Amino acid sequence: MTTSRRKFIKISALGLGAVAASTTAINMFGSNAYIDELVKQNVSKKFKRTATYCEVCFWKCAAWTYTNEDGEIKKIIGNENDPHCYGRLCPRGTGGVGMYTDEDRLKTPLIRTIVNGEDTFREASWDEALDLIASKFKGIKETYGAESVALIKHGAPGSHLEHLFKAFGSDTIAEPAYAQCRGPRETGFNLTFGTWVGSPEPTDIRDTKCLVLIGSHIGENMHNSQVQEMSDAIDNGATIITVDPRLSTAASKSQFWLAIKPATDIALMLSWMNVLIEEGIYDKEYINKYATGFEELKNHVSQFTPEWAYGITTIKPEVIRETARAMANAAPSVIIHPGRHVVWYGDDSQRARAMAILNALLGSWGRRGGFYFKEAAKVPNFPAPAYPEPKWGWKEIGEKYPLAQMGITTEVMKCALPDKDNKYPVKALMIAGTNITKSIPNKKLLEDAMDALDFMVVIDTMPMDVTGYADVVLPECTYLERYDDIRSATNREPSIAVRIPAVEPKYDSKPAWWMAKQIGERLGLGDYFNYDDFKEVIEWQLKEMGTSLEEMEKIGVKNYPRKSGSMYINEDETYTFPTDNGKIHLYSQELKNLGFDPLPNYTKHPEPPQGFYRLNYGRAPMHTFSRTVNNPNLNDLKKENDLWVNPKVARIIGLKTGQEVWLKNQDDIISSFSIKVRVTERVRWDSVYMVHGFGHENKKLSRANGKGINDTELISKVFTDPIMGGTGMRGNFVAILTENPHKNTEI
Amino acid sequence: MRYAMVIDTLKCVGCSDCVVACQTENDVPIGFCRDWITETVNGSYPNLDLELKSERCNHCDNAPCVRCCPTGASHITDGGIVLVTADECIGCGACIESCPYDARYQHPDGYVDKCTFCHHRLEKGQLPACVSVCPTKCMYFGDLDNPQSEVSQLLKNRKHKTLAPEAGTNPHVFYLI
Numbered sequence: 001m002t003t004s005r006r007k008f009i010k011i012s013a014l015g016l017g018a019v020a021a022s023t024t025a026i027n028m029f030g031s032n033a034y035i036d037e038l039v040k041q042n043v044s045k046k047f048k049r050t051a052t053y054c055e056v057c058f059w060k061c062a063a064w065t066y067t068n069e070d071g072e073i074k075k076i077i078g079n080e081n082d083p084h085c086y087g088r089l090c091p092r093g094t095g096g097v098g099m100y101t102d103e104d105r106l107k108t109p110l111i112r113t114i115v116n117g118e119d120t121f122r123e124a125s126w127d128e129a130l131d132l133i134a135s136k137f138k139g140i141k142e143t144y145g146a147e148s149v150a151l152i153k154h155g156a157p158g159s160h161l162e163h164l165f166k167a168f169g170s171d172t173i174a175e176p177a178y179a180q181c182r183g184p185r186e187t188g189f190n191l192t193f194g195t196w197v198g199s200p201e202p203t204d205i206r207d208t209k210c211l212v213l214i215g216s217h218i219g220e221n222m223h224n225s226q227v228q229e230m231s232d233a234i235d236n237g238a239t240i241i242t243v244d245p246r247l248s249t250a251a252s253k254s255q256f257w258l259a260i261k262p263a264t265d266i267a268l269m270l271s272w273m274n275v276l277i278e279e280g281i282y283d284k285e286y287i288n289k290y291a292t293g294f295e296e297l298k299n300h301v302s303q304f305t306p307e308w309a310y311g312i313t314t315i316k317p318e319v320i321r322e323t324a325r326a327m328a329n330a331a332p333s334v335i336i337h338p339g340r341h342v343v344w345y346g347d348d349s350q351r352a353r354a355m356a357i358l359n360a361l362l363g364s365w366g367r368r369g370g371f372y373f374k375e376a377a378k379v380p381n382f383p384a385p386a387y388p389e390p391k392w393g394w395k396e397i398g399e400k401y402p403l404a405q406m407g408i409t410t411e412v413m414k415c416a417l418p419d420k421d422n423k424y425p426v427k428a429l430m431i432a433g434t435n436i437t438k439s440i441p442n443k444k445l446l447e448d449a450m451d452a453l454d455f456m457v458v459i460d461t462m463p464m465d466v467t468g469y470a471d472v473v474l475p476e477c478t479y480l481e482r483y484d485d486i487r488s489a490t491n492r493e494p495s496i497a498v499r500i501p502a503v504e505p506k507y508d509s510k511p512a513w514w515m516a517k518q519i520g521e522r523l524g525l526g527d528y529f530n531y532d533d534f535k536e537v538i539e540w541q542l543k544e545m546g547t548s549l550e551e552m553e554k555i556g557v558k559n560y561p562r563k564s565g566s567m568y569i570n571e572d573e574t575y576t577f578p579t580d581n582g583k584i585h586l587y588s589q590e591l592k593n594l595g596f597d598p599l600p601n602y603t604k605h606p607e608p609p610q611g612f613y614r615l616n617y618g619r620a621p622m623h624t625f626s627r628t629v630n631n632p633n634l635n636d637l638k639k640e641n642d643l644w645v646n647p648k649v650a651r652i653i654g655l656k657t658g659q660e661v662w663l664k665n666q667d668d669i670i671s672s673f674s675i676k677v678r679v680t681e682r683v684r685w686d687s688v689y690m691v692h693g694f695g696h697e698n699k700k701l702s703r704a705n706g707k708g709i710n711d712t713e714l715i716s717k718v719f720t721d722p723i724m725g726g727t728g729m730r731g732n733f734v735a736i737l738t739e740n741p742h743k744n745t746e747i
Numbered sequence: 748m749r750y751a752m753v754i755d756t757l758k759c760v761g762c763s764d765c766v767v768a769c770q771t772e773n774d775v776p777i778g779f780c781r782d783w784i785t786e787t788v789n790g791s792y793p794n795l796d797l798e799l800k801s802e803r804c805n806h807c808d809n810a811p812c813v814r815c816c817p818t819g820a821s822h823i824t825d826g827g828i829v830l831v832t833a834d835e836c837i838g839c840g841a842c843i844e845s846c847p848y849d850a851r852y853q854h855p856d857g858y859v860d861k862c863t864f865c866h867h868r869l870e871k872g873q874l875p876a877c878v879s880v881c882p883t884k885c886m887y888f889g890d891l892d893n894p895q896s897e898v899s900q901l902l903k904n905r906k907h908k909t910l911a912p913e914a915g916t917n918p919h920v921f922y923l924i
Contacts, residue, residue: 075771078880088882091764097771219760224882231758231883247788249760252797259793621762633770636777637763646792681792 047074050502051556053084053487055156055479056092056099057624058177058199059224060487061085062557063093065480065502073097073480073502081557083225083491084200090222091622091637098633099461099478100506104702106463106475107507121473126510126518129472134522136455136471137168140427146170147390148427150412154434156484156499157459157476157512160534161432164516167384167528171393172415172426174407176439179726185338187403187724188352191588193365194579196405197338198490202374205229209369210239210330214265214355216339219249221619223340239326243268246616246644246689247682256323262614262687263345263605263730264313268320269354270602271309273301275324276361283331283363290577291360293587293598300599312602331362333369345605346719346728349403353588354600360584366569374490375564380544382537384528397424401725402594408725409440410718416449428455432512433476435464438626438693441715441729459512462630463700476512477505483513483534486541492567494560496545498538498552513537596723605719605731607686612666612733613649614687617711626693629704640708642678644689645736650679653736662737665714670741672697675709688734749891750826750864752878753898753907754801755923758885761786761799765877765886772865772876779852781862782877798924801877801886804829804850804862805910805918812842812851820858826890827919828866833858847914864888891919 049064054076062082066075076096080087089096109129110121124132140148146169151161153175162173178186186196205211206229218230230250233240240254243265251257260268276282277298287294306317327334336358342348364370394407397415401408415426429450437443450456450469458470467473480502487497505511517529531537539549547558569575576582592598608614622637623629643663645655655661660674673695683689694708712729719728761784769781782803789796806829813821813829820835821842831842831851836858843851843859854860865875873879878886889896894903898921901907905923 075768085882088880088884089764090882091762091767094764094771094880095767219762219883222762222882227760227762227882228884231885234758247793247795247797249797249799252795252799253757253760257793257795621760621764622767632777633767636770636780637766681788681790681795682797684792 050500051079051497051553052076052479052499052502053497054089054093054096056096056628057222058155059084059222060489060497061089061093061224062487062497063089063096064556067502071503073100076480079497079556081555081559082497083493083495083559084489085224086228088224088228090224090227092222092624092628092634093224095622095628095631095633095637096480098631098635099628100480100503102462102631104463104630104700105461105507106467106473106509108475109508110467110470110473112471124472126508129474130515130518130522133457133472134519136428137519137523140454141169144425144427145391146388147172147392148425150174150415150426150429151432152176152409152412152429152434152436153432154439156479157432159485160513160516161430161459163384163528164520164525165430166387167520167525168523169388169390171390171395172397172407172412172424174394174409174412176409176434176436178406179404179408179410179724180343180440180729181341183343183404183406183724184348184721184726185340185342185352185355186405187349189338189356190405191349191403191590192353192356192360192585194577198374200225200489200491201338201340202372202490203335203337204333204369204372205335206232207333207369208233208238208330208335209333210241210327210335212241212243212327212334212336213250213254214243214269214337214339215342215344216337217244217248217250217618218337219253220621221340222621239330241323241326245684245687246618248618256319256326258313258315258319258323259684261312261314262616262684263607264602266347266351266354266600267304267309267312267602268315269351269358270301270304270600271306271320272324272327272358273297273354273361274304275306275321276328276358277301279325279328281325281328282361286332286363287361287586289574291584291586292581293585296587297357297599304602327358327362330369332364332367334362334364335359335370336362336364343721343726344728344730346721346726346731347603348721348726348728349723350597350600357586357600360586365584366575368568372492372567373564374492375494375562376490377488377494377496377545377560379486379488379496379541382531382540384530392424398725401721401723403723404725409436410442410445410727411725413440413446413449416452417445418452427453428457429453430457430459431466431470432459435460435466435626437465438710438712441712441718441727443713444716459515461509462627463698464626465697468698474515475507475509476515477509481505481509482511483538484511486538493562495557496560497557498542498549500553591723594723608733609666612735614730615663615665615711615714615732615734616683616687616689616730617692618689620691623691623693626696626710629693629696629707630701632703635703638691639703641675641691641694643675643709643736644678644680644683646683646685647679647681648685649688650677653738655679655736655738659738662741663709663714663734664737664741665716666733667716669714669716670737671695671709671714673706673709674740688736748826749919750806750828750869751889751891751898751919751921752803752864752875753887753901753921753923755885755887755901756798756800757923758883759799759801760883762882764880764882765801768876768880769862772868773863775860776855779854779860781850781860800922802848802850802910803877803920804846805848805916805920806862806864807916807918809915809917811845811847811914811916815841815845817841824866826864826866826869828864829861830863830866831859831861833860847911847916848918
């Protein structure tokens with residue numbers, strides 16, 4: 001037992017040293033020999049903390065990485081001065097250490113080769129891999145132009161590579177965060193208020209009196225500060241109204257859960273507008289002062305009574321009226337939350353418009369407890385030559401979607417398909433930090449496009465499924481092992497955070513800034529990378545901003561006073577909205593001019609045929625899409641997704657909780673793997689639900705491979721938003737198979 | 748001094764941050780846990796109640812694990828915290844069987860392990876790791892003997908329950924409902 005004793009002492013000690021030097025010990029126990037010994041054993045332990053901001057999701061919470069005397073990362077704790085996390089990370093941030101320790105990480109550059117007629121990867125040196133990439137990019141530039149080399153990216157590595165691509169002459173850049181996620185809401189709110197919602201959303205949840213969530217599941221998405229503020233709102237007695245066909249966690253915390261029939265949200269919102277206007281309980285002063293198009297809106301919604309909406313949404317008219325009045329009572333401290341992943345049915349910009357119009361009627365934009373005016377600190381650009389002007393780029397590729405404000409990934413991928421008439425041929429592709437076979441629907445399109453490419457590079461920390469399609473794979477080190485851009489996000493007050501490596505990169509992995517610089521130099525673009533270490537860039541920028549790396553190393557986060565004036569509309573003055581006429585557009589002349597509905601309309605969407613169920617998907621709090629499923633700490637919390645099935649459906653099909661089933665969608669696409677049934681009342685009888693991001697195909701992901709179903713592979717039908725190109729994904733239907741459809745094809 | 752934990756089920760979202768924080772703070776091996784999340788659903792669609800909560804050792808006054816331990820490894824220390832002294836533990840598992848909360852597990856190194864209320868952090872004036880990290884701030888910790896403490900006040904003013912009261916263990920983890 002002596003060994004266990006030593007082990008136990010070591011284990012128990014870990015937290016002790018962290019603040020040993022600075023904290024006055026308060027002996028809460030009195031004398032206790034056992035604890036005294038624990039403390040004695042550990043007072044000498046020294047822990048070092050290094051400033052970082054999290055990269056497990058896009059919320060980018062600032063944190064401290066704790067390393068012990070052996071240089072091992074022991075834990076990650078939130079930075080108390082950070083408005084993204086207020087000192088408390090979410091489970092993914094706390095478990096971020098697993099990204100570093102994961103033994104399945106990509107370890108060396110890999111180059112595709114053929115052995116005995118079969119494609120495989122061989123390990124390569126950095127020089128060989130980078131030389132190959134540079135020579136391929138050069139060749140394509142000479143034949144087709146730099147524009148034909150495209151970048152699909154996400155997260156911190158993306159910005160370094162975007163710089164490389166722009167320097168190279170390519171603006172053929174897109175990210176799933178737009179057309180597969182929040183694009184429609186940015187367009188819808190921009191059309192109405194003249195400004196994007198942005199990230200983090202400027203929702204003043206901590207001071208709200210009424211929070212309305214429409215298909216947005218805060219608490220299952222761990223958008224950290226919002227989760228914390230929702231909890232504060234619960235303490236403060238705020239009314240929460242959740243519209244969701246599923247009893248989400250947020251729905252269970254709500255005074256009103258509106259268990260809506262899927263795909264009918266716009267009908268509900270039109271009837272809410274109807275009640276607010278017919279009962280005269282909208283914010284008349286705000287609308288008179290700040291909005292245009294009210295008469296058109298009033299005429300438009302007069303027909304959309306709660307009784308009309310009842311037949312569509314299954315929400316009772318009295319509930320529609322009661323909830324509309326609850327919002328009006330709380331106004332202007334009310335938030336119709338814009339949501340985040342909002343690509344559902346193809347009329348998503350219009351649904352976002354309906355949300356924006358409701359917020360306007362309630363007078364919540366620019367009001368305490370509604371939406372605050374956000375502000376970010378300006379980070380100066382490190383000196384570099386101007387970028388060359390590309391002949392075409394993401395804008396031209398997406399030109400049939402007039403209000404697309406960023407690159408559309410699926411349109412970029414379509415440009416890789418063989419087509420003589422294609423004006424915008426994509427010949428090479430770099431993918432960084434996104435696992436596109438899970439983040440972008442229509443797998444056939446993706447596979448056909450990747451197949452047609454001359455050359456493809458993937459940069460990631462993990463052997464994600466997408467790496468299997470690459471010609472060259474570059475291993476990126478994790479966020480705990482590198483410098484990155486200064487985080488400057490929009491908040492109540494401008495706030496910056498730094499990312500400083502706590503340890504050296506493990507294996508032969510490298511930071512993305514280094515890869516960008518190395519490739520850039522090989523392409524003759526050295527002037528754009530005028531530094532040896534990215535640290536120099538941050539040092540220069542921080543100095544320009546009146547601080548220093550030394551200071552930031554000590555504090556991690558720096559908050560600045562606002563420069564743009566009040567967070568809310570000053571009631572004594574007239575605020576000018578950043579639209580063409582300075583007013584909120586209830587009626588959108590811009591949409592009318594482009595041939596779209598100037599006011600939102602409800603459109604009936606397809607419903608599942610007999611024997612099929614609508615495939616709904618969402619988040620689990622301990623995972624970020626597919627990227628964390630193999631993380632040892634987070635995998636321990638949730639190893640696979642399960643299929644939520646209503647007990648009525650389970651009875652008809654004869655399903656039990658824990659039973660293994662497979663899914664087949666409306667296009668006869670069968671899931672690669674099985675999923676376990678979870679019979680639960682929390683889901684409607686016309687739909688099934690699963691957490692997104694599972695069902696990894698790469699065997700190198702030892703914990704994630706083959707576990708659960710990848711919902712995205714069953715999303716073969718895409719409902720494209722004609723306004724901005726978002727790919728609606730909630731109109732796919734699945735049948736539940738109880739027999740293994742792969743039985744005869746398995747080896 | 749009587750330590751207690753109070754957890755507000757109306758705020759808990761079941762995110763499991765408490766579980767990971769405990770794991771990294773206390774080096775709990777992957778595959779084991781000292782705390783965990785439970786979900787209870789009552790009713791039928793759409794008239795439903797969902798309760799999410801974080802569970803762990805209840806640090807009972809009348810602790811069956813302490814009573815049944817043949818070596819005295821399981822003991823109650825100051826503040827009412829139930830601890831296991833690893834080198835006195837023979838790993839017989841009697842305590843695991845006796846615990847009505849299923850709060851104990853066999854550590855791969857041969858002894859029985861469980862929640863300690865992070866006594867090593869309390870010693871430094873810090874809160875237990877799970878409480879300090881919880882993004883919903885639904886977990887409270889403090890001294891029940893002090894009527895002014897946050898936990899005492901919460902239990903005075905809010906409806907609450909304990910788990911398995913029929914076991915007569917007098918637990919010190921409380922749930923606000």
